[in-house]
């Protein structure tokens with residue numbers, strides 16, 4: 001019944017609608033001000049229906065992202081039942097992955113044990129040191145969240161849970177890349193993701209977002225960050241933006257949607273079953289249907305989805321002639337500033353991207369070369385011979401060896417282990 005070909009889908013689930021126990025002042029999701037009253041959690045039976053419907057369309061790798069509001073408010077019992085449901089289908093050859101985005105304040109030892117047991121990758125929101133984080137990430141009483149978050153992170157560490165840190169770049173930390181990185185390095189945070197602060201509170205996709213930082217501020221921030229990440233050509237911290245840039249230099253596909261040439265199939269599902277193409281497009285104009293009422297084929301072939309899919313590739317003239325198009329692919333359509341003339345425009349952060357792409361280019365090449373040297377070393381250590389000049393290069397570029405790594409291999413023979 002199931003195809004041999006892997007077909008994957010991403011499902012972002014708004015686990016508890018917008019309910020959250022924090023009241024971060026820039027948050028565009030939570031509307032309860034940190035005071036949760038009537039918690040409405042997605043029904044586990046609906047999760048089961050979603051799984052069944054995606055499987056019926058031939059998807060055999062289902063990547064869940066549990067988000068909120070604050071998904072841990074749903075409780076451990078809810079997630080235990082979700083895992084039991086997934087286990088049922090795993091026996092039928094379906095692979096599930098689970099990631100969860102949390103503010104970190106509710107993580108206990110029991111949660112950490114659960115995450116470890118089921119291989120859940122946890123993203124924890126933290127904006128920096130206590131002084132920086134607690135200016136914006138506060139609860140309803142205005143108390144900072146730092147100490148509670150760090151306690152949660154310690155439980156994750158104790159249980160060996162894979163986690164990453166998500167930092168919102170806002171007015172309080174945009175000029176402090178050095179302080180952030182010093183702190184993150186002290187804490188040995190290995191995986192960090194930065195997101196510029198935006199307010200899409202209207203959720204009206206026909207209106208431009210409101211941005212807290214300027215493109216120049218974000219560009220300067222990324223350049224300062226890059227200086228830390230570079231680490232003399234051998235980065236030891238994973239910063240998502242640079243990892244995705246590096247993918248381009250290594251002839252690999254980026255994983256982050258903004259840098260891809262089209263928006264990936266990553267559906268957002270509300271607790272009532274409504275489906276949207278992205279969490280930046282939760283808008284009736286883009287609603288693709290409802291998991292309880294519609295069949296999956298109709299959802300995925302909905303005109304609203306087709307309209308959404310056309311957004312990202314519709315590049316402005318400036319993007320089409322941009323030297324960084326391969327790296328950037330026009331950024332995110334939700335960030336494209338809508339002019340009154342409805343002309344196509346660039347991503348609000350276009351200047352930031354150009355600034356860092358230019359600033360980092362030479363050193364990105366160095367990092368990429370260092371990684372290729374390791375690849376070649378491994379390749380030869382496995383008993384392979386060097387390719388012939390006209391063979392395809394092993395690095396995945398699709399180019400002939402002579403037009404790709406040959407000169408580098410010749411000049412780095414010692415490092416590669418040829419001498």
Ligand code: SF4
Nearest residue numbers: 319322325328330350
């Ligand atoms: S850097 Fe700017 S002009 Fe170039 S592709 Fe990206 S958004 Fe378009």
Ligand code: SF4
Nearest residue numbers: 257258263278332333
């Ligand atoms: S609209 Fe933007 S955020 Fe959404 S999938 Fe596309 S690039 Fe990503």
Ligand SMILES: [Zn+2]
Nearest residue numbers: 393395404405
């Ligand atoms: Zn090569």
